[in-house]
Amino acid sequence: MSEKKHRVSRRQFLTYTLTGVGGFMAAGMLAPMVRMALDPALEAGADSDFVSIGLSEDELSEEPQRVDFTVELDDGWYQSEQTQSAWVFRNGDEVMALSPICTHLGCTVNWGTNEDNPEEFFCPCHFGRFERDGTNIPGTPPTRPLDVYEVEVRDGMIYLGQINQRD
Template identity: 45%
Template sequence: MSNHEQHETKERPVKRSGMSRRQFLSYTLGGAGAFMAAGMSLPMIRFAVDPILAKKAGGTWIKVVEESKLTTEPQEFKFQIHQIDGWYVSDPELTAWISKDDKGTPFALSPVCKHLGCTIGWNTEKNEEYVCPCHGAHYTKDGKNLVVAPKPLDEYDLKVEKGWIYLGPVKANTRV
């Protein structure tokens, strides 16, 4: 080996297999920072997602009126439901128009007009129809849309148990 070759090997930096101090510190600080960020963000994510993942209760039936009090003329009945929306708990008062059809089978209609969401009334114009006071929509006793409204009135799920009428969730009208 010549002098020149010995001189070159002395000046070359020694290559080490492994990680430098700088890389070690970068990885360590980056890992610790990621661990702390995850520790802070997981509770916030859980706070936002838990209500969405909570199991929904099955359909709730509300006891509204005795079946013996119903006639073929629609009557307005008010009732309260208990609802939980995320962390907001409320007991809103709802309304249903309940009557019996020609066969004596009870049914309940929602009072929400399908045109623009106003509250309808029964026989306000002495015409044996539901009428929307806001925009003039008319519906038959079964909730069939006659004028203005694009769809029939919605109806409540209804069941009769031990002489009482129970109402469930609102559904599309099956009578018309």
């Protein structure tokens, strides 16, 4: 059998070279864009960060107490601290932490400030009321319960995670 020598012409060589270099440059330009698009999806499945609220499990009672705590936020290159609040109490054997933000219009709810209903959360903006466990009372403006924090107890100290919306 005879083997033909396969010679590459100058035109084919330049075509192959320019295609390779162009592909390499396109991949270099597209890689950061693909990474930026996929980054939120990769982080969404990550565990949420829990923050200590400086309160031990022994300091809790069945009476809700308001606790202010600081969360560090990373926004691109900017890092800041934000103060948040929660109503923390013991609900049977579990520790419960409720958001103090009314689900009606975003006012701040307080525990036991309504003279007619002292054992409820009360929103003074539109007279919204919530049960002790955060469920909204029918016939009042809020249409859903107070949001609840993820709670974790480590070494007797209470840590709060992200806020979850309840229906």
